[in-house]
Amino acid sequence: MFGRIRRRREQEFSEIQRKAHEDWLRMDGLVPPVVQMQAATEQPAEPAPVVDDFIPPELRVPSHDQLDGRVMPWPWPVVLEGEVVACAECGAYRDWLILSMHDQVWLRCRDGHQQHERRLDTAWFNRHSGPGDAIHATFEDCLRHLGHR
Structure with missing residues (x-):
């Protein structure tokens, strides 16, 4: 069945x-x-006008290979591997400028002393830095912009 x-x-x-x-x-x-x-x-469509696809020069941001370096202020202490980093010359431990130049990271204290920090790299800098707010022709212009000497 x-x-x-x-x-x-x-x-x-x-x-x-x-x-x-x-x-x-x-x-x-x-x-x-x-x-x-x-x-x-339907009428045949007119061809689309040809326009320049590039951003105007005054709005373009330079690429990383066109810059000598990037700088960001760091008002807090830098703590690496449980140790507070201090300036080797004056002992300052906060209010740094952190410079990223040619795959190296440098710390600059308020008094203008610079020291290479081998424990930091460009990836760390990129993770902690925000977007740049200005581009300067010289390093001194950048220091003045950030309130350092």
Whole structure:
């Protein structure tokens, strides 16, 4: 009894598939009338005007290879490996300028003493620095901008 039911269902299903395939073949290549009307009334579009795709020179930001370095203020103590970094000459331990130049990181205290910090790298600098707010022609201009001497 169940075998007959299964065979009948298979025959009904295959008949439905056959009819759907025939309908699909009949409709192949037909275009709806609405699409035909739109295609007939469309005017050829004018070509788009050619514009310069580049940012104007006054809005361009120089790339990292066009800069001698980048500087950020760091008013807090620099703690590396559980140790507070202090200036080797005057002992200052806060209010640093951190300079990233040529894949090296330097610390500059308020008194103008600079020391190379080997435990910091450019990746650390990039993680902790924000976007630059100015570009300066000289290092002295940058120091004046940040309030250092």
